Amino acid sequence: MSTVVDSVVVGGGLLGSALAWMLARDGADVVLLERDQLNQHASGQNAGSLHFQLEYRMVEHGLEAARQAAEAMPLHLDAADHWARLGDELGESVGVVQNGGLMLAENAEQAAVLERKAELERSWGLDVTLLDGDEVRSIAPYLSESVVAAAFCPLEGKADTRRAGPALARGAKRLGASILTRTKVTAIERDGLLWRVETSSVDADGSSTARSFHAQTVMLAGGVWTSELGAMLDVHLSTIPLALTMSVIAKTPSFIPHLVQHAGTRLSLKQSSDGTVLVGGGWPARLATDADGRPDLSARPHLIQESVAGNALAAMRVVPRLASLPVLRTWVGTTTVTPDQLPLAGEVPGRPGVFVATGGSAFTLGPSFARILTDLAQGRSTAIEMAPYQPLRFGGLAHV
Structure with missing residues (x-):
């Protein structure tokens, strides 16, 4: 029946x-x-980032690849509007905080990427402002002196995945x-x-x-x-299934109000409402495979030591205060992309x-x-x- x-x-x-x-x-x-x-x-299992700027994976292969990825910008703009009112419509909080997001550059080449990226995003209607190092540290004093520029998008933020x-x-x-x-x-x-x-x-x-x-x-x-x-x-x-690495850093008084990304490496970090800091950004892990070598999506993926270390170093380089805080847990989440x-x-x-x-x-x-x-x-x-x-x-x- x-x-x-x-x-x-x-x-x-x-x-x-x-x-x-x-x-x-x-x-x-x-x-x-x-x-x-x-x-x-x-x-x-993801970190709850609400990315509306083009992410590092979308700009790392050059302007033409970025232009193609930007064809999803209408969906991003629509999603930003939905997230802003989702809790009210639902009648229950989904833990959305939209204090804005920063995409960082640590050298002139990365700053040039930000300029091209911001021009492309603005052509689709996304609100993005370019800041020099001093300007970005005036709103984000937790950032290191190595940061020479940033793109700021006021729509970005986070939701509580739990x-x-x-x-x-x-x-x-x-x-x-x-x-x-x-x-x-x-x-x-x-x-x-x-x-x-x-x-x-x-x-x-x-x-x-x-x-x-x-x-x-x-x-x-x-x-x-x-x-x-x-x-x-x-x-x-x-x-294409992917396994990606994430870590959570011990609770500390709130000091990172923004979503933080990077124009030159895989990095995404934010501080949650409970004071922990979530660090990710696309560092790969290894999917389990079956007897025929195909991905076994029901099995737990495997961490890659180099990814864990690389993600931590990228985070500590731009937010030095993280170096003194212990990592509580590192795990792997899965996601899909298309060609x-x-x-x-x-x-x-x-x-x-x-x-x-x-x-x-x-x-x-x-x-x-x-x-x-x-x-x-x-x-x-x-x-x-x-x-x-x-x-x-x-x-x-x-x-x-």
């Missing part, structure tokens, strides 16, 4: 929870399926959405006018229960499992009623992704042109 709903959401991270909430708010009958626990994976996703899930549940955890999707197939989603749930006693759902729309919000879900639909959703650094987002061609969003700065863009997919599912137009993010632009066109 199958349960009939309006929409099945696959994935219980920030995006999936936001989708369930927004769809339910529109009156849809929604079921959210999470293979493990809510917020267990990327949404709960609160945001679960708060959205609670909001969805209050509106009638059903949430099933420890429930893995095993098949997605067309069945007449609806989609049939087959699942396997692990019960409290360790036994498995098979369930089936029929729905008009299916929302793929599975993060690193996006390509696997696409294969169930006989389409190629091209994503062109732009997200996959929208309806899957040839699979009417199936929608996907992933890639890019997925945590930052989560509320924007959710609003866009909800609008598309409800037959509404979107304010953002979605053609650059077409899910099958790398090939693997659907067989109709």
Whole structure:
């Protein structure tokens, strides 16, 4: 026997929870399926940065690559607006603080990168101001003398990853959405006018229960499992899974109000509301692999010592006070990118009623992704042109 709903959401991270909430708010009958626990994976393991400037990974390969990455700027601007009012709309705090963000330069070459980057960003409508070393230290006295310039964006900030996703899930549940955890999707197939989603749930006693759902729309919000879900639909959703390193530094009185990035190395740091300092920025870790050498996304990735050390040195060089504080924990989170650094987002061609969003700065863009997919599912137009993010632009066109 199958349960009939309006929409099945696959994935219980920030995006999936936001989708369930927004769809339910529109009156849809929604079921959210999470293979493990809510917020267990990327949404709960990242540092909660709200990056709206182009990140280091988007500018490190030159201006043309940066121009391509900047095609996602409309999504970033939309996300900045959503994050600013998300807690009020939800009726529950998601821990958003937007005190602005700094992207630092420590030499003339990096300062030139900032100039080109800021010009590009301003052409898309992002508010970015260039500061020299003295100007940036006047608003950020915690920075070292090695910083010669910075780009400041007042929209940037952070959200609390421990609160945001679960708060959205609670909001969805209050509106009638059903949430099933420890429930893995095993098949997605067309069945007449609806989609049939087959699942396997692990019960409290360790036994498995098979369930089936029929729905008009299916929302793929599975993060690193996006390509696997696409294969169930006989389409190629091209994503690249990455394992990235993060550390948390012991509590200290508040002294870093900004989100801090770097134009010349992988670095992102911020101080949380409890006084700890979160340090990341894209230093790689090693994904586990199966017997055939393919990434095993269910296994814990491995830290790389050089990444841990490199991340710490980059942080201490620009914020010297961190050198005297102990590191409490270092861990690995996973995320996805695409070959062109732009997200996959929208309806899957040839699979009417199936929608996907992933890639890019997925945590930052989560509320924007959710609003866009909800609008598309409800037959509404979107304010953002979605053609650059077409899910099958790398090939693997659907067989109709």
